[in-house]
Amino acid sequence: MQxxxxxxxxxxxxxxxxxxxxxxxxxxxxxxxxxxxHYVRPSDGLDFIxxxxxxxxxxxxxxxxxxxxxxxxxxxxxxxFGGTIGKLLFGMQVFDSETGGxxxxxxxFFRTFAGYAFSSQFMGxxxxxxxxKRNNMAWHDxxxxxxxxxxxxxxxxxxxxxxxxxxxxFVVFPILISLMLNFPVVAE
Numbered sequence: 001m002q003x004x005x006x007x008x009x010x011x012x013x014x015x016x017x018x019x020x021x022x023x024x025x026x027x028x029x030x031x032x033x034x035x036x037x038h039y040v041r042p043s044d045g046l047d048f049i050x051x052x053x054x055x056x057x058x059x060x061x062x063x064x065x066x067x068x069x070x071x072x073x074x075x076x077x078x079x080x081f082g083g084t085i086g087k088l089l090f091g092m093q094v095f096d097s098e099t100g101g102x103x104x105x106x107x108x109f110f111r112t113f114a115g116y117a118f119s120s121q122f123m124g125x126x127x128x129x130x131x132x133k134r135n136n137m138a139w140h141d142x143x144x145x146x147x148x149x150x151x152x153x154x155x156x157x158x159x160x161x162x163x164x165x166x167x168x169x170f171v172v173f174p175i176l177i178s179l180m181l182n183f184p185v186v187a188e
Contacts, residue, residue: 008136008149009148011127011128014127014138015127017084017157020086020089020160021073021084021086021087022070029066029069074112078108079102079103083148086157089156089160091157095149096145097145098145103146110144115143116140126140135147
């Protein structure tokens, strides 16, 4: 079933949904690392992370966990609800063009894992193509026969994104600046 561009989501809406999803995923992994540092290793806390031998381990663990959590999150939400939290809050759902229903776990896995990698090639040209086509399809949508349709209002996502921005500006940045100003400099 082919739809026209008035019922499929454009690049701007999809970008903000993607940004919201990544922000939420980052927050989950950061909270997990903080819980680990304070509760699993309470004797040395953040000193464990700061020590030179453990920095690479923490970074690699962070990358692995965030990638794994994102992949599982994408697959679960695409199959069960038709979209990630970001897409749903920005009034979009992903449908299988062939069946008209939500994606199967296999199609959701390949769309997320291989499809996004394919669309990211050549400086994201596959994503930028969304607004160039009549039906707003990225390369991964064409490759896996999926459509991102507008199903609701953009306002819930916009409000949450603005709230997250305020938290970052007025809570996270001041904490980071305070930590940087109080972080001991090691003399060489």
